Amino acid sequence: MSTLRLVQGVSPVFFLACLLVSTAAHGQVSTASVNGTVRDSTGAVVPGANVLLRGVETGVERPTITNEVGNYLFLNIQPGAYTLEASMPGFRTHKLQPFTLVVNQTATLDLSLQIGEINQEVQVEAVGAEVQSSTAELGAAVTRQQVTDLPLNGRNFTQLLALTPGVAPVSVSQNSGGFGATTTAGAAFVFPAINGQNNRSNFFMLDGVNNQGAFTSTYAVPPVIDGIQEFKVQSHNDQAEVGGALGGIINVVTKSGTNEFHGTAWEFLRNDVLDARSTFVSSKSPFRQNQFGATLGGPVMLPKYNGRNRTFFFIGYQGFTFRRGGEALFRVPTDANLAGDFSDESRQLYNPFTTRPDPDNPGKFIRDPFPNNQIPASLIDPGMVLFAQKTLPKPVSTGVAGRNAIDTTPFAQDQHEGTVRIDHTLGAKDSLWFRYSRLNLDQGASSGRPQIGSTREDRAKNWGISYLRAFNPKTLLQVQYGRVHVRIDEFTRFRDIPSDFDKQIGFADTFSRNFQFTGGILFPAINVANFFGGGEANTLQPNMANIHQVKANVSRMAGNHTFRWGGELNSNNFESFYNNANVGFSTPQTSNPSLPTGTGSELASFLLNLPDSAGRRNVHETMRWGGIMGLYFHDQWRVTPRLTVNLGFRYDRTFQPPYGAAGSEGENGGIETGAYDLQRGVYLVQKVPPPCAVRKRAPCIPTPDGALPEHVLAEPRGKIYHDSTDNWQPRVGFAYRLKDKTALRASFGMFFDNWAGVTQTAQNYEGGWPDVAQQLDNNINNKLSQSVLPNKTGTNPFPEGLFPAPTPFNQVLWYMDPNAKNPYSMQWNFGVQHQVGQDTVVTANYVGSGSRRLQIGGYYNVALTPGPGDPRQRSPFPYIAPTFYDRSWGRSNYHAFQFLLDRKFGKGLAYMVSYTWSKSIDIASSGWYGVEGHSSQDPYNFNQDRSVSGFDVPHMLSINWLYQIPVGPGKRFSPGNRVLTNIVGNWQVNGIVVLRSGRTFNLSVPGDIANTGNTGYMRPDYIGKNWGDWQLDNPTRQRWFDTSLFPAPAAFTFGTLGRHVLRADGYKNLDVSIFRQFPVWEKRRLEFRAEMFNVFNNVVYGTPVGDIGSADFGKVFGTENRARQVQLALKIIF
Known part of the structure; x- marks a missing residue:
């Protein structure tokens, strides 16, 4: 039997057997x-x-x-x-x-x-900090004092991840704000890229238990801040036990009880009175935020049982209430606009119904302009006018150019989280612990504008149990079980429209009705770029994360060797209901086909009811069993008293779950679906349904006898995507103690990503042909890639109805290569560590990696070259429409110098100075599924898109400190007067300083100028004599850079501007907390806190509008940071 066949035969049953016989x-x-x-x-x-x-x-x-x-x-x-x-x-x-x-x-x-x-x-006497002379892993531990004393906006621990070298707090992920995980409103949530790996390549654990929010790659349950003992960000590990992720392993440890009863109680308060006003609003919105809670830990004391030295408990609770008035700015049409008068629009509008070939330029098209930008009433769709009149507010003055409406709808969130932990020592050889953590969150808000409201309900839990057995001084066994479950339900509705409003607007029943699980009707989202958007939707996720984890690990000491082996198995299944419809309007439909830049209007396209995109989802996502397995063996060899060598090997495998639960035949979004294999030009059907003539509804085969059309194949395995079976990972590292206080360390390892977007793969082909549960079209009414004249309206973008088309080859959905492999990374580091004094360690490292098989998204099967005519005729498979299609062809490289000066708390002082100088380069693969990595202009030549990653930050400096002012009883300076001591004593000042380079951003061109059938890919030309010419000496919010240097490319060409070559301003911030403790009695203290975020109220402008076809091109409408915020707190410590 070959090695490959042997690996493919590894089953969960075999794995569990291994756990039972291994330690x-x-x-x-x-x-x-x-x-x-x-x-x-x-x-x-x-x-x-x-x-x-x-x-x-x-x-x-x-x-x-x-x-x-x-x-x-x-x-x-x-x-x-x-x-x-x-x-x-x-x-x-x-x-x-x-x-x-x-x-x-x-x-x-x-x-x-x-x-x-x-x-x-x-x-x-022990030292407070020592060099690491047994391993070469990267990372820094954040201590209990840092967690509880450093200023944290919203008390979210992820802010502290950025204290570690190599952690870039810049995200290009879809879930940058914590989508899929329960996040506290107003909190400074950080979703970082760690050591050159994308944001979704991290792995969160809570007490060693899997705490992943499924494919979102954020945490499932946030820990209570006062219940955290400490945490650490690990990466580039030479230990074979570590696997499943390319980026950072975030280990959070919760507190245990002790022999004495200890606890805290707190109230943190924020409101608009103390906060500064944002630079983009004229007044502050009403705001109230309260965080309150308590913890208690100690020995378990029961009648006739004293748990001291043996049994301990710890409990923690935190409540949170948040109320903020809205201040979202958007743009609405004037009454004159609704009547067709666009004389206030500086851009010239063109009549799409006059589109025709340009006789003087073969392959190009021309249109007639609307005289004086006046659209005839006969061309205006009355349904779109009615929609605007009934659901949009009247224009008002906001003080911000280009924005004439404001949504002041208050945002409300209530959150309750708690944890219970028990630690018990059975004897000298046995111990165990159990912990249960839970979070409930409820919120309500508007969804884009005042007329649309949304409600959300999150329920998350994480619990684990761990047993430790020492058979003898040489052999140790640990067995652990963990459980993660997250449920998220979200509903969005118009606040006051009649039940037949979709009929009044003119929407087809097949677009706005016939939804499962919702009562049938959902008013579609009408999204007008740079103006307004929003509509009705249901997102029910009863199993957003549904993970069971079993782990077993063994160690055996033999001479100078410590052998470790073991493994783990995680189930990984989700279930979701998605019900929504949307239609989008942009400029190409009313622009000049020969010179689109600076012409056309999104609003005019809306009034003509000529969209450029539309989508509809009516699915119940389910999966059969899927899981992630890991096995490892490791040898830590103490060669000499000064030299330790680590040698290990690991094997991981993701069992990719088949889409659709057993028994879901006949359901929209069920098991009867399919996906493309664009390497062969075929469409694979996972399970073939009966003919439409028999079933009378989709999913069904639209041929009389149920025969599959040409180029459509039944997948014999009943599973579209293949597992990756080659995840073998060697690890090697050494640590050499040059002197007692100096160590050299180096390591190399292979790492595979088994979580991240890998676990989202099965979701990507739900509802496809022969189903109609998911429909998508991003190239509607495009004069170059479809018919010359507009042929679809926003009220009926899918005239085919709710039966499948004769073939699947005109549908557009999110697909992935069925043979795609999971990403891997080769990672190495070399560095020196030196102990300074008793409490301080200095570390300097060179860190590098080369990652391969990264995801490259965007459209595929587009034309091989730009040019005139039907682009499908120039594509590899002319019978297949271009569609989203991800391939595992991406690659990246990362190189960095990282420095850490870490002083542990002693004599009233602790500090950490972290600096990183780095560069991360990839080829349009900064994230997952195209939207996270910026899709390629030419999907057949990725090297043209080689540039810095979207999360690349060349320079990052972070300084944090805890300082107890040495005045008071027992301190260096004591006034000797009790009254004076109570005034000037017991103060503490803490802070975080962050300085870093600006983030990259891109410029885009609407439409398909190259005429390849692609979408959302075009970049403009750059015509400056020198590269820096685009930067202005005195940029303003209305003109952040010289927009005249970025014209649209000529017809049938790609833009010359590179990807991610522009950067926003650098980021700078100072957060400070000031404490004053008042001794109450014995070990009880009352603590008053004042915490200030962005102390100097620095304004760091965000990235400007990058769409060259927008009237707002080059303008800035937001900030990268927040205006100064102040938080006051009272805390009782005992």
Whole structure:
């Protein structure tokens, strides 16, 4: 049997059997480990020495014995403070004073025994921070003090991810604001790109338990800030336990109880009185925000049971209420516009019904202009006028050019989150913990403008249980189970329209009615670019994330080797209902075909009822079983006391789930669907339904005998997408301690992405032919790629109705190559780490990676070359319409210098200075599915789109600090007067400074000037003599750059401007928190906080409008940051 066939035969049953016979290790979990060697005063190793690790706050003890070469090992240690001692008859006991372990730390602590009595102790002071001399992984731990004391807007921990080198807080993802995950309104949510990998390539864990929000790649349940012990961002790991993601592994550890009862209670308050006004509004909107909650932890005390040193609990709750008046600006037509008078429009409008070939320029087209920009009443669609009159507000003065309407509808959100954790030590060899976390969120808001309202309800939970067994000092087993579930229901409705309003406008029943699960009617979204948008929709996701996780890890110490092996299996299925319809209007339908730049109007296209795009979804997305498996073996070899080598191997596999639940035959969006294979020019049907003459409705085969049309094949496996079976990943690294305080480290590893957009693949072909549950057309009424004259209206964009077309070859949907492979990355680093003093470590690294098989999206099967005539005749398969089609052909490279100065908290001071100088380059593959990576101009020549990634940030500097002012009792300076001490003592100042380069942005050209049948791909020409000519000496919001240097390309050509070659302004920000603590009684303290975000109220303008066909081209309508915000808080600590 070949290796490939053997791998393909790996099944979940086989994997579970492996777990039962294997044992496991400290791996991709949120714990720490301690290792070292015990020697005598001559340097000889001491076998059989007793080594004891004791928790300072819990009293829990972990004993072990050194092996035949004097080595000891403690794995799966909860982060916290510990003491360590070694003893042996004939020697004095060596006791290391309290030291702190952080998440995912591997601490190497060698101990020396001196001749003497065992009851004699040698006390050794521990260091506050030490170099990492056992692994070469990248990352930095964010401590409990940093989590709770640094200023966090909305108390969302993701803001702290950017404190780590290599973390770029710039997102090109569809879910940049946390889509698919429950996010706190108003919070500064960060969805970063880590070490050159795209935003969706990260993996979130909570206490080592999978906490992924399914394919959105954000967290499922956010932890309560005061319930976080600490967290760490890991990447470029030389440990084989780590896998499944190319970017960062974000490990969050929750607090455990201790031998003493400890807790906090808090109230955080924000309102508009304390905040500054945004530069784009004339007044501040009413705003109220409250965050409140409490935590309590300690020993479990029951009648006749004292849990000290054995059983502990921790509970936490946080509530959140948010109310903000709306301030969304948009644009509406005037009464004159609705009557056809566009004399206020600077752009010339053209009559699309006069489109004809240009006799002087073969292959080109001409149109007649509307005289004086007056559209005849006979051409205006009365339904569009009625829609505007009934659902749009009248124009008002907003003080912002190009915006004459404002939505002041308040946004409301209520959120409740909680966590419960139990830790129990069964004995010297056994321990376990259990944690349950949950979040409920309810919100209401407008959806684009005041007349449309939306409600959303989120329910998320994450729980896990972990058991640890030490069979003997050499062998350790950990078994863990985790569960993640997220449900999101969202409804959008017009507030006050009659039930037959769609009929009054003129929408066809097949477009606005006949929806499943909704009562049948949904008013379509009418989206007029740069003006207004919005409509009715239902998004019900009963299983947005539905994950079961089983993990088993084993370690075995043998001489100077520590062997670790084990694996995990995650189920990964989702279920969603999507019901919506939309129609879009843009400029090409009323522009000059020969010179589209600066001509045409989106609003005029709307009044003529001539859209350029439309879509309809009426699906119930389901999947059969799918999952992600990982197996690994690792050897940590302590070659010499100074050199540690890590060697490992990992295998991952994603079992791609077939789309559609068993038994969903006959349902819209069910199992009877299909997808393209554009490498062969065929269409694959997953399950063939009966003929339409038999079933009488879709999905069905539209031939009398049910025979499949030419180039349509039945997929014999009943599954469209193939699994990737080649995810073999070697890992190698070394750490060499040059001196006691200096270490050299390097590693290389292969990593495959098994989550990210990989888990979204099965969603991409729901509702396709022979179904009609999903319909899409992005090239409607395009004079160059379809008929010369307009042939479809916005009220009936799919005249074929609710039966499938004779063939699938004219449908446009989101597809992926059925043979696409999951991405992988080759990652390496080399660096030096040096300890400065007791508490500070300096790290400098070179970090590099080469990633392959990245997703490239956008349209495919477009014309091979630009030119006149029907572009389909110049495409590889002329019988197939161009469509969205993702391929795993992308690649990227990343190189960086990263610097970290990290001082752990001691003597009232902690700080972290992080700097990254980097460049990330890819070929139109900065994210997933085209919309995240900017689709390619020429999908047959990706190298033309090679440029910096959309998330590329060349320079990033982050500085954060915690500083207790040394005035007061027990501090360096004490006034000696109780009254004066209460005034000037017990103050603390904390802050975060961020300086970074501006983000990239693109310019686009509407329409299909190259006439390839593509959409959303065109870039303009650049005609400046020098590259920097586009930058103005004194840019304004109304003219951010010299727009005259970016004309539309000539007909049948691509634009010469590169991808991602323009950058916005650099980002700068300072957040500060000031604390004052008031001792109340013994260990109880009252703390007052004032937190200020963007202290100096710096304005960092966002990216300008990049559509050269828009009247707002080159204008800025937003900021990259927020105006100054102030938060006050009271906190009780005991």
